Amino acid sequence: MLGRVNHIAIAVPDLAAATAAYRDTLGAAVSQPQPLPEHGVTVVFVELPNTKVELLQPLGQDSPIAAFLEKNPSGGMHHICYEVDDIILARDRLVVAGARVLGDGQPKTGAHGKPVIFLHPKDFFGTLIELEQA
Amino acid sequence: MLGRVNHIAIAVPDLAAATAAYRDTLGAAVSQPQPLPEHGVTVVFVELPNTKVELLQPLGQDSPIAAFLEKNPSGGMHHICYEVDDIILARDRLVVAGARVLGDGQPKTGAHGKPVIFLHPKDFFGTLIELEQA
Numbered sequence: 001m002l003g004r005v006n007h008i009a010i011a012v013p014d015l016a017a018a019t020a021a022y023r024d025t026l027g028a029a030v031s032q033p034q035p036l037p038e039h040g041v042t043v044v045f046v047e048l049p050n051t052k053v054e055l056l057q058p059l060g061q062d063s064p065i066a067a068f069l070e071k072n073p074s075g076g077m078h079h080i081c082y083e084v085d086d087i088i089l090a091r092d093r094l095v096v097a098g099a100r101v102l103g104d105g106q107p108k109t110g111a112h113g114k115p116v117i118f119l120h121p122k123d124f125f126g127t128l129i130e131l132e133q134a
Numbered sequence: 135m136l137g138r139v140n141h142i143a144i145a146v147p148d149l150a151a152a153t154a155a156y157r158d159t160l161g162a163a164v165s166q167p168q169p170l171p172e173h174g175v176t177v178v179f180v181e182l183p184n185t186k187v188e189l190l191q192p193l194g195q196d197s198p199i200a201a202f203l204e205k206n207p208s209g210g211m212h213h214i215c216y217e218v219d220d221i222i223l224a225r226d227r228l229v230v231a232g233a234r235v236l237g238d239g240q241p242k243t244g245a246h247g248k249p250v251i252f253l254h255p256k257d258f259f260g261t262l263i264e265l266e267q268a
C-alpha cells in the first residue's frame with residue numbers, strides 16, 4: 001500500500017534562517033517560500049534527488065503546526081508523507097485494521113492539491129503519517 | 135552537497151509491534167530484524183520505492199537511541215540520513231560554515247559500512263542529520 005515517500009515535513013520557527021541553513025550550509029536546492037493560508041503554513045521545498053523535505057512555518061491563526069512548535073520551540077521533524085494509489089481504499093483498509101484517521105475520517109485537499117489523510121501518531125509509534133493520493 | 139535521502143530513522147520501543155504495523159497495517163515491505171551490536175540498535179528496513187525507513191530499537195547498554203526513547207517513550211522520528219559524495223569535503227565545508235559535527239569530528243563507519251557523520255540538531259532546527267558517503 002505505501003508508495004514513495006512524497007516528503008518529510010520539518011516545522012521551523014524561522015523559515016528564512018532554516019532556508020539559509022539548507023541552501024548555504026547544506027548546499028541543497030530550495031524553493032521560494034510559498035504561503036498556503038488555507039493550510040496555515042508557509043512552505044519552502046528542499047529538493048533532493050529522490051524526494052523532498054518541506055520546511056514549514058506557521059501562518060496565521062490556528063496553524064496546524066503551532067502546538068508542535070510550542071512543544072518543540074527549536075523545530076523538529078513533524079511528519080512523513082507517503083503516496084498511495086487510492087486514498088479511499090487506503091483509508092478503509094486502515095480503519096479495518098484499527099488505525100485512527102485524524103479529523104472526520106474524510107480525505108481533505110492537501111497542500112499539493114491532492115486528497116490526503118493523516119493517521120494518529122499514537123498508532124504508529126510517535127510518527128505522524130500523511131497519506132497522499134499520487 | 136546534499137544528495138539522496140538515504141533513510142529516515144524512527145526509534146521505537148517495540149520493534150516487533152512496529153514491524154507488524156508497517157507490514158500489516160500500512161502494507162509495506164519490511165526486512166527481517168538485523169541486530170547491529172556495534173551500533174547499539176536492532177534495525178528493520180521498510181523498503182519504499184524511492185528510499186527507506188529504518189525502524190530502530192535499542193540493543194545492549196549505552197544505545198545511542200536510549201535517551202531519545204526515554205524522552206519519547208512511544209517512539210518518534212529520530213534522524214534523516216542524506217548521501218554525500220565525499221564525507222571529508224562535506225565535513226570541512228560544514229565546519230567552516232559553523233555547523234557542529236557530533237563526537238570528535240571524524241567520520242565513523244555507519245550501520246551500512248560506509249563513513250558517516252552526525253550534525254548537531256541545534257544547528258538544524260531540531261533535526262538530527264546524518265551524512266553518509268554514497
